[in-house]
Amino acid sequence: MRLFHTSDWHLGQNLHGQERDFEHACFLDWLLSQLKQHSPDVLLIAGDIFDTVNPPLRAQERLYDFIINAHEQNPDLTIVMIAGNHDSGSRIELPAPLMRRLRTHALGRVLWLDDGQLDVERLLIALPDKTGAVAGWCLALPFLRPAEVTGALLGDDYLKGIGQVHERLIAAANAKRQPGQALVAISHAHMAGGSVSEDSERSLIIGNAEALPASLFDASVSYVALGHLHKPQRVNGEERLRYCGSPIPLSFSEISYQHQILDVQLEGATLVSVESRLIPRAVHLQRLDAAPLAEILQQLAQLPDVDLLADTQRQPWLEVRVRLDEPQPDLRQQVENALLGKAVRLVRIAAEYAGSGARQEHGEEPLIELDQLTPQELFSRAWQESYGSDVDEQTLKDFAVLLHDVQHEEQLP
Numbered sequence: 057m058r059l060f061h062t063s064d065w066h067l068g069q070n071l072h073g074q075e076r077d078f079e080h081a082c083f084l085d086w087l088l089s090q091l092k093q094h095s096p097d098v099l100l101i102a103g104d105i106f107d108t109v110n111p112p113l114r115a116q117e118r119l120y121d122f123i124i125n126a127h128e129q130n131p132d133l134t135i136v137m138i139a140g141n142h143d144s145g146s147r148i149e150l151p152a153p154l155m156r157r158l159r160t161h162a163l164g165r166v167l168w169l170d171d172g173q174l175d176v177e178r179l180l181i182a183l184p185d186k187t188g189a190v191a192g193w194c195l196a197l198p199f200l201r202p203a204e205v206t207g208a209l210l211g212d213d214y215l216k217g218i219g220q221v222h223e224r225l226i227a228a229a230n231a232k233r234q235p236g237q238a239l240v241a242i243s244h245a246h247m248a249g250g251s252v253s254e255d256s257e258r259s260l261i262i263g264n265a266e267a268l269p270a271s272l273f274d275a276s277v278s279y280v281a282l283g284h285l286h287k288p289q290r291v292n293g294e295e296r297l298r299y300c301g302s303p304i305p306l307s308f309s310e311i312s313y314q315h316q317i318l319d320v321q322l323e324g325a326t327l328v329s330v331e332s333r334l335i336p337r338a339v340h341l342q343r344l345d346a347a348p349l350a351e352i353l354q355q356l357a358q359l360p361d362v363d364l365l366a367d368t369q370r371q372p373w374l375e376v377r378v379r380l381d382e383p384q385p386d387l388r389q390q391v392e393n394a395l396l397g398k399a400v401r402l403v404r405i406a407a408e409y410a411g412s413g414a415r416q417e418h419g420e421e422p423l424i425e426l427d428q429l430t431p432q433e434l435f436s437r438a439w440q441e442s443y444g445s446d447v448d449e450q451t452l453k454d455f456a457v458l459l460h461d462v463q464h465e466e467q468l469p
Contacts, residue, residue: 057183057191057238060091061318063102063283064302066142068115070107071373072403076304077114078369082338083303084122087317090333091130094319097185099126099133102283102300103140103199103244105148120151127158136181138198139164140244140283145198163196166204166221174221176228183240192238192322193229195277197221199244199284202457215268218245222272230276236324239276244283247291270297278327279320288316288332296327303335308375308404311341339370342400346377346408349384356394363399374400379408431459 065083069076091099106115126133137160139145145164152162167175185191205217229239248267270292273280280297287310288301300318305311315335321328344355356376376391384390384407391405435455439447447455 057098057185057322058094058096059098059100059240059279059281059320059322060087060094060096061100061102061281061298061300061320062087062303063100063244063281063300064104064140064286064306065101065119066104066107066302066304066306067118068107068111069306071307074373074401074403077118079304079338080115080118083335084118086336087303088122088125088129090317091126091133095130095133095186096319097132097134097191098183098194098240099135100194100240100242100281101135101137102242102281103138104142104283105137105140106143108142109144109147111147123155123158123160127160131159132184132186133159134181134183135160136194136196136242137162138196138242138244138283141199143199145201148198161194161196163198165198166200174224174228176225179225180229180232183238190234190237192240192278192325193233195225195229195239195241197225197241197243197245202460218268219272226274226276238278238322238325240279240281240322241273241277242281242283246284247282247297249292270294273297278322278325279330281318281320286310287313288318295330298330304337304339305341308341308343311343340372341375342372343375344377346379346406349378349380349387349390352376352378353390353394356391356398359395359398359400361397361399366399372400373403375404375406376402377406377408381409383407383409432456 065080066076067080069080105119123135126135135155135158137148139148143164148162148164155162161181163179166179169175179196181194181196182190183192183194200218200221202214202217205221206212206214226239233239246267248269278296280291282291282297282299285299286302286306287299289299291297291299298318301313301315302310303315303317305313305315314332315337316332317335319329319331319333321330344352347355374395378384378387378391380387387407388405392402395402432452432455436447436452439445439451
């Protein structure tokens, strides 16, 4: 059995106000070409399909057009996709009855039966090979929200609830499988030991408290297709525990990432190989590192001029970092004037002041932009300013739950 592992498409994402639809369209066209060329049995999409719980209509059209095109091109292809923490589980599942006709399975939530047992049947998906025989089973684990794995019958421990879901689902899968059939898990989670991006992935709960141990997936699971972390990586060096990463750089901290999908080969229940297939970058991200304004203006003057015959949609996105001794009211105007006729698209100017040096010695804090801080960091700073002490861990966890509820209060389309 052959699988393609993808994740974190973030359809509908914008970069400091600039739409990324062209880049996503290029990725999906490339993915269709890879499906046609290599004919895998299964395509796995491990969450964060959309960038927000209420994605723009164009982003939804991109997803459903892709599914239709993939099915028409590869009618034997099975697609399994799960909701991530950026997605609305209800929205992902809403068209599920229609998508099943296209051999596409969409899982957004875990459900519990009246007797308190996990509804495992909806989370176990048969994976047929090209002959139609069941070659394996997919254990679909969408992002597990606290409300789904805690409560009167489950207790209040979030991580313990997650552990119970994994334990029950793996046990049910092992009871269902036949000799020679592989178990493949698809999950959207932060695994302990995973390397996060500087400013891309939204914290799932708080700090590293949400990081899950790799031991949740015992040796009976041949491959675990993970989503959430945007950097391609193995978890704890295990070949079977993989993040494939995002298909495009979602922030300037991801400029150096080798964006890819993973081509997974299994023989029976044995993992044979995992091969990276690098995704061409349709639009490059370019960053000028912090330097004095005069030096930055010189660097901008050396950028290539506009080619009137070139596609403007492929012009790089540009972030400029400027080191200043004092505020420059006309900073943006100077930068924009220097970029006239240049083949780049400015999306951000970040001014860094000399507060980390001499000014800080006199008790002044360096200027920090709000968009560089997470809500948790802002809350911690506000607490420190109001009460003169660090916020305690329990209060941070309570804040994280409230934040989570606010971010996902509009689950239905």
